Amino acid sequence: MRLTTKGRYAVTAMLDLALHHDQGPIRLAGISDRQGISLSYLEQLFAQLRRQDLVKSVRGPGGGYHLGRHAGAISVAEVIAAVNEDTDTTRCGGSGDCQEGETCLTHHLWMDLSDQVREFLQNISLGDLVQRQDIRRVSQKQERRTKDQERKVDQILASNL
Amino acid sequence: MRLTTKGRYAVTAMLDLALHHDQGPIRLAGISDRQGISLSYLEQLFAQLRRQDLVKSVRGPGGGYHLGRHAGAISVAEVIAAVNEDTDTTRCGGSGDCQEGETCLTHHLWMDLSDQVREFLQNISLGDLVQRQDIRRVSQKQERRTKDQERKVDQILASNL
DNA sequence: TTAAATCCTAGTAATTTAGTCGGGTATAAA
DNA sequence: TTTATACCCGACTAAATTACTAGGATTTAA
Numbered sequence: 001m002r003l004t005t006k007g008r009y010a011v012t013a014m015l016d017l018a019l020h021h022d023q024g025p026i027r028l029a030g031i032s033d034r035q036g037i038s039l040s041y042l043e044q045l046f047a048q049l050r051r052q053d054l055v056k057s058v059r060g061p062g063g064g065y066h067l068g069r070h071a072g073a074i075s076v077a078e079v080i081a082a083v084n085e086d087t088d089t090t091r092c093g094g095s096g097d098c099q100e101g102e103t104c105l106t107h108h109l110w111m112d113l114s115d116q117v118r119e120f121l122q123n124i125s126l127g128d129l130v131q132r133q134d135i136r137r138v139s140q141k142q143e144r145r146t147k148d149q150e151r152k153v154d155q156i157l158a159s160n161l
Numbered sequence: 162m163r164l165t166t167k168g169r170y171a172v173t174a175m176l177d178l179a180l181h182h183d184q185g186p187i188r189l190a191g192i193s194d195r196q197g198i199s200l201s202y203l204e205q206l207f208a209q210l211r212r213q214d215l216v217k218s219v220r221g222p223g224g225g226y227h228l229g230r231h232a233g234a235i236s237v238a239e240v241i242a243a244v245n246e247d248t249d250t251t252r253c254g255g256s257g258d259c260q261e262g263e264t265c266l267t268h269h270l271w272m273d274l275s276d277q278v279r280e281f282l283q284n285i286s287l288g289d290l291v292q293r294q295d296i297r298r299v300s301q302k303q304e305r306r307t308k309d310q311e312r313k314v315d316q317i318l319a320s321n322l
Numbered sequence: 323t324t325a326a327a328t329c330c331t332a333g334t335a336a337t338t339t340a341g342t343c344g345g346g347t348a349t350a351a352a
Numbered sequence: 353t354t355t356a357t358a359c360c361c362g363a364c365t366a367a368a369t370t371a372c373t374a375g376g377a378t379t380t381a382a
Contacts, residue, residue: 109173
């Protein structure tokens with residue numbers, strides 16, 4: 001279980017999805033606007049999330065993404081694991097025959113540590129995060145901001161008629 | 162608190178140090194042999210570890226490295242943090258003024274998660290790891306292997322006189 | 323004085339991250 | 353039936369990080 005910014009992007013995007021789950025399919029363009037992540041990068045992340053059934057897609061106009069399960073049943077660990085696609089964790093693929101057992105000191109130790117971290121993150125669900133006051137507050141601020149922007153765009157379009 | 166292979170290398174090297182703490186200063190060349198990490202890379206890692214007072218160096222022949230404190234007082238979290246040198250964790254340096262509070266959803270959430278992981282790893286010391294049976298076993302195997310190699314080298318040198 | 327070891331800097335190949343570009347394809351709505 | 357919307361897909365790229373190499377300087381025990 002590596003902890004990197006890529007995983008954070010994925011968790012953020014999934015959290016955005018969880019926060020808006022009652023508004024039908026959520027467009028990636030919206031997530032991109034609200035969270036400041038590039039659309040194409042989101043597409044790549046969601047391709048991986050979809051393969052793990054963490055999200056469901058609806059194609060065509062009015063389409064977007066749903067959570068694959070309800071927010072309480074999706075752990076932060078799953079989301080991170082989905083986009084990190086375990087990079088073989090150095091040479092021997094768990095077989096333990098790397099360098100006559102030499103790297104296994106490293107190997108077992110780290111597997112163990114990261115397992116415990118994984119277990120820890122497995123006990124935090126997107127549902128838990130959505131409940132948090134600080135997150136709700138920031139989310140509402142984001143909503144107001146994007147609504148303002150939409151209004152401005154509308155005004156400009158109207159004045160150009 | 163990012164979890165990467167770099168941090169693992171550092172923890173492995175420090176653990177090697179802890180396992181041999183009773184044998185005077187430990188040479189990086191020895192750690193390199195036993196753990197299969199390149200010497201120069203170890204030098205870089207130990208430069209960072211030394212700056213954080215996690216190790217003490219002894220220069221000159223017969224020199225090497227000691228743990229900066231006893232193994233029970235060095236946490237895995239410290240070791241990882243020492244070599245990861247926090248890479249500003251995306252744009253706003255904790256100030257929260259990044260994009261009108263926008264990335265702060267991400268920011269707070271992730272800070273919080275990684276803080277909890279840090280706290281978790283802070284409760285695991287090198288001393289704890291040294292106690293573990295599986296680690297002691299692998300370590301002993303490593304010792305035998307390197308001793309064998311030394312013997313072989315000695316034989317070759319002797320036959321070339 | 324010599325050799326062993328840490329120290330230090332610079333460079334570099336491989337990998338990962340984050341993103342762009344340019345097209346597809348499914349589908350709701352006009 | 354057309355069109356616009358949104359997902360889908362693959363290749364390519366810049367920047368950062370990782371892991372490592374090279375080459376020397378410095379300290380110090382023998």
